[in-house]
Amino acid sequence: MTRRTHTTTGAGPVARLRRLLGRRGPLLLAVLLAAGAFVPIDGTFVSRVQTEVGLTPLDGLALALAVAVAVASAASALVLPRLRWPIAVTGCAAWVFTSTWAALCVASYIVASSVRRPLRQLAYVAAASALTVLPTTTQLAIGAAGVVWQDMMSSLGGVALFVWLPFALGLWNKARRDVVEGLHERAEQLEREQAARAEQARSQERARIARDMHDVVAHRVSLMVLHAGALEINAKDESTAVAAELIRTIGREALGQLRDVIGVLKADGEGVALGPQPTLVDLERLLNQSRAAGMTVSRRDEGVPQRLPTLLEHAAYRVVQEALTNVHKHAGAARTEVLVRYEEGGLVIAVHNDAPGSPVEALPGSGMGLVGLRERVELLDGEFTTGPRAGGGFSVRARLPLSAQAMEEDE
Numbered sequence: 565m566t567r568r569t570h571t572t573t574g575a576g577p578v579a580r581l582r583r584l585l586g587r588r589g590p591l592l593l594a595v596l597l598a599a600g601a602f603v604p605i606d607g608t609f610v611s612r613v614q615t616e617v618g619l620t621p622l623d624g625l626a627l628a629l630a631v632a633v634a635v636a637s638a639a640s641a642l643v644l645p646r647l648r649w650p651i652a653v654t655g656c657a658a659w660v661f662t663s664t665w666a667a668l669c670v671a672s673y674i675v676a677s678s679v680r681r682p683l684r685q686l687a688y689v690a691a692a693s694a695l696t697v698l699p700t701t702t703q704l705a706i707g708a709a710g711v712v713w714q715d716m717m718s719s720l721g722g723v724a725l726f727v728w729l730p731f732a733l734g735l736w737n738k739a740r741r742d743v744v745e746g747l748h749e750r751a752e753q754l755e756r757e758q759a760a761r762a763e764q765a766r767s768q769e770r771a772r773i774a775r776d777m778h779d780v781v782a783h784r785v786s787l788m789v790l791h792a793g794a795l796e797i798n799a800k801d802e803s804t805a806v807a808a809e810l811i812r813t814i815g816r817e818a819l820g821q822l823r824d825v826i827g828v829l830k831a832d833g834e835g836v837a838l839g840p841q842p843t844l845v846d847l848e849r850l851l852n853q854s855r856a857a858g859m860t861v862s863r864r865d866e867g868v869p870q871r872l873p874t875l876l877e878h879a880a881y882r883v884v885q886e887a888l889t890n891v892h893k894h895a896g897a898a899r900t901e902v903l904v905r906y907e908e909g910g911l912v913i914a915v916h917n918d919a920p921g922s923p924v925e926a927l928p929g930s931g932m933g934l935v936g937l938r939e940r941v942e943l944l945d946g947e948f949t950t951g952p953r954a955g956g957g958f959s960v961r962a963r964l965p966l967s968a969q970a971m972e973e974d975e
Contacts, residue, residue, distance in 0.1 A: 590641055590642050590644055591642070593641040593644070593670065594637070594638035594639075594641040594642050595638070596666065597634070597637035597638055597640075597641050597666050597667050597670060598634040598635070598637055598638040599634075599666075600637070600664060600665070600666025600667065601630050601631075601633040601634035601637055601658060601662065601664050601666070601667070602630050602634065602664075603664060603666070629661050629662050630662055630664075633654070633657070633658045633661065633662050633664060633667070636650075636654045636657070636658075637651075637654050637655075637658065637666070637667045640653075640654045640667070641670070644674065645674075645678060648674055648675065648678060648679065651667065651670060651671045651674055652671045652674070652675060652688060652692075654667050654671070655667040655668035655669075655670065655671030655672070655692070656668065656671070656691065656692055656695045656696075659695065659696055659699075659726070660695055660698060660699060663699070665722070665725075665726045668692065668696070668726045668727065669726050669730045670730070671688075671692070672688075672689075672692060672726070672727050672728075672729075672730035672731040672734065673730040673731070673733055673734040673737075674734065675688045675731070675734065676730070676731040676732070676733070676734025676735045676737075676738065677734035677735070677737050677738045677741075678734075678738075685731075689727065689728070689731060692723075692727045693723045693727055693728075696719065696722055696723045696726065696727055697719045697720065697722075697723060699719075700718075700719035701719075781822060785815050785818050785819050785822065788811065788815050789811075789812050789815035789816055789819065792808045792809075792811040792812035792815060793808070793812050795808040795811075796808035796809050796812060806856075807856070810853065810856045810857075814853060841874065841878045841881075842878065842881045843874060843877035843878055843880075843881055844872070844877045844880060844881060844904070845877075846881060847863075847880075847881060847884060847902075847904070848863070850881070850884065850885060850888070851863060851884075851888075851902065854888050854891075854892070854900070857892065857897075858897045859888075859891065859892070859896075859897045859898070859899075859900060860897065860898075860899040860900065861888070861900045861901075861902065862899075862900070862901050862902070863901075863902045863904070864901065864902070864903050864904070865904045865905075865906075866903070866904070866905040866906065867905050867906030867907060868906055869906055870906055872911060872966070873966070875944070876910075876911060876944060876964050876966070877911075879940050879941060879944055879946075879962075879964055880904075880911055880913045880962070880964060882937065882940060883913045883915070883937055883941070883960065883962045884902055884913060884915055886933045886934070886936075886937050886960075887902075887915035887960040888900065888915065889933065890933065890934070890958070890960075891915075891917045891958075894920075894958070895917050895918070895919070895920040895957070895958070896920050896922070897920075898917045898918045898919065898920045898921070898957065899917065899918045900915065900916065900917040900918075901915070901916045901917075902914070902915050903915075903916070909965055909966055910946075910963060910964050910965035910966050911963070911964045912961070912962070912963050912964075913961070913962045913963075913964070914959065914960065914961040914962075915959070915960045915961075916953065916957065916958075916959045916960075917957045917958055917959075918955075918956060918957040919955075919956030919957045934950055934960075937960075937962070941962045941964065944964055944965070945965055946962055946963055946964040946965060947962070947963040948961070948962045948963075949961045949962075
């Protein structure tokens with residue numbers, strides 16, 4: 565962990581320097597090229613300006629040429645990278661007229677690292693090399709004093725140093741940049757392929773879960789509905805027929821909800837025709853089903869009823885449904901009270917049940933019902949509490965505020 569932190573800290577200044585050069589790079593390059601226009605390769609112009617008090621006409625011309633090259637070099641650097649030909653022209657002209665090398669080096673590097681067509685690169689190298697040796701060959705041709713054939717070797721050295729070497733560095737940087745970009749593209753492609761494989765694996769897992777639910781749960785519930793229908797038809801007394809009808813109705817509702825869940829699992833939740841979700845309007849029907857099963861359930865409403873978001877009402881319905889299911893599992897037909905309290909900032913749902921009067925046969929369950937309710941309520945920025953009551957029994961309470969998330973979902 566220490567080494568990783570150190571590496572991140574060390575990369576900070578480098579990243580900041582790169583960002584600074586990215587923003588100020590053309591301006592800094594313009595300043596350097598403008599300064600380099602006053603530094604010819606032989607240094608004679610600088611020495612004359614430093615040693616002589618007055619300027620001869622020749623010195624004035626040299627100074628004017630240096631200023632012109634400085635201005636042209638700075639301007640060509642400022643238009644990079646949109647325009648590359650000004651720096652190439654300026655670099656060659658600066659060498660021919662003032663023997664300054666800064667703009668020529670930058671031009672060779674820029675052409676090699678940014679120009680894509682090889683023919684244009686070769687044309688620049690040939691032209692720049694010819695112009696670099698042009699002053700020496702011209703002086704040899706006209707028989708200028710002090711110029712010998714050995715100076716041609718120095719001129720060729722200038723070609724290698726100020727044209728070919730920056731050009732080679734530009735080619736190397738271009739190749740390196742292409743390799744890095746290729747690696748980035750391959751990494752992004754691998755990430756996309758990995759995401760596609762993960763999504764495919766999730767889809768396959770959803771399909772498998774849907775098949776298991778259909779084969780196991782839906783098949784058993786269907787048999788229960790069929791047997792309840794047969795029992796309702798062949799019942800010898802009215803109470804048995806009513807109970808069988810209730811079982812058949814609940815089973816059909818469970819099959820409908822199960823079908824919606826299986827549809828979501830199969831189709832990833834896209835384009836699935838889902839039925840309307842139960843809300844507080846359906847709460848009384850839910851309580852009647854528990855009453856028909858032999859449970860004493862009372863309901864108490866407090867506050868002024870108001871229109872609530874559908875997402876919030878559905879969560880409240882699920883809280884009551886899961887609480888009643890737990891009462892059936894653990895307390896049998898114990899007396900239960902359902903509280904619905906409308907508040908100014910939300911809704912309070914509470915389900916309290918007494919202790920069972922006799923031992924209750926335990927029913928199978930996943931043990932995750934209350935955990936799922938807590939997650940559902942907390943996703944709506946609500947509060948969820950459960951626990952045993954002082955006089956025996958159990959209590960489930962949820963407070964659901966009118967959060968912005970619930971309002972947006974409702975819209």
